[in-house]
Amino acid sequence: MPLKIARHNVTQGDFVDGAFSPVTVTYPDSTSTTKTVFTGGVGGGPLNTINSATDMTIACSFVDRNGITWTDGFITHQKGEYQFMVQSVAGNSTSTTRCVLVATQTSSLIAGQMNIAAVGTTGNLFFARKIDSKFVWNNGKQPYVLGTDTAIQYIASQGGVTFTAADGSTVGPYAVVSSNNYYRF
Numbered sequence: 001m002p003l004k005i006a007r008h009n010v011t012q013g014d015f016v017d018g019a020f021s022p023v024t025v026t027y028p029d030s031t032s033t034t035k036t037v038f039t040g041g042v043g044g045g046p047l048n049t050i051n052s053a054t055d056m057t058i059a060c061s062f063v064d065r066n067g068i069t070w071t072d073g074f075i076t077h078q079k080g081e082y083q084f085m086v087q088s089v090a091g092n093s094t095s096t097t098r099c100v101l102v103a104t105q106t107s108s109l110i111a112g113q114m115n116i117a118a119v120g121t122t123g124n125l126f127f128a129r130k131i132d133s134k135f136v137w138n139n140g141k142q143p144y145v146l147g148t149d150t151a152i153q154y155i156a157s158q159g160g161v162t163f164t165a166a167d168g169s170t171v172g173p174y175a176v177v178s179s180n181n182y183y184r185f
Contacts, residue, residue, distance in 0.1 A: 030151075040145070058116060
């Protein structure tokens with residue numbers, strides 16, 4: 001399944017198709033707060049005012065064709081199972097590069113490679129080997145939600161967290177993939 005790409009509604013300042021699923025889950029993202037998000041994730045450029053679950057997109061780091069490392073990337077298009085067009089928020093369209101997704105640290109990336117940070121169901125930090133709108137792959141495929149840098153750090157420190165549905169029942173587990181807050185470990 002290809003990765004869904006959100007589009008901006010310039011008039012309303014929000015996303016069109018800003019989520020993959022209508023299903024939401026809630027998880028603790030700090031010792032005192034929780035986050036309610038849609039399951040799965042989408043690519044697309046982040047908005048300047050990102051305050052809700054509908055405004056989160058998958059974040060990435062990449063090295064462009066000129067060898068410049070960008071840690072504020074986002075996915076603009078999917079070109080193959082492991083290939084994406086990515087762009088930096090700061091570099092605008094001049095940073096647009098076709099990259100291959102690799103499961104390695106940002107400091108080890110070479111030109112034309114990208115990574116996506118995540119935390120697994122038991123709090124293990126990892127870089128995605130593959131991603132679509134429903135699943136992220138590490139050693140196997142896992143359903144996922146998007147999370148902020150604070151949430152990823154908290155989940156890693158806790159060795160994982162419990163996810164709940166709107167009715168309060170336990171669901172998941174889910175991996176948490178880096179959203180547009182650009183968490184990098």
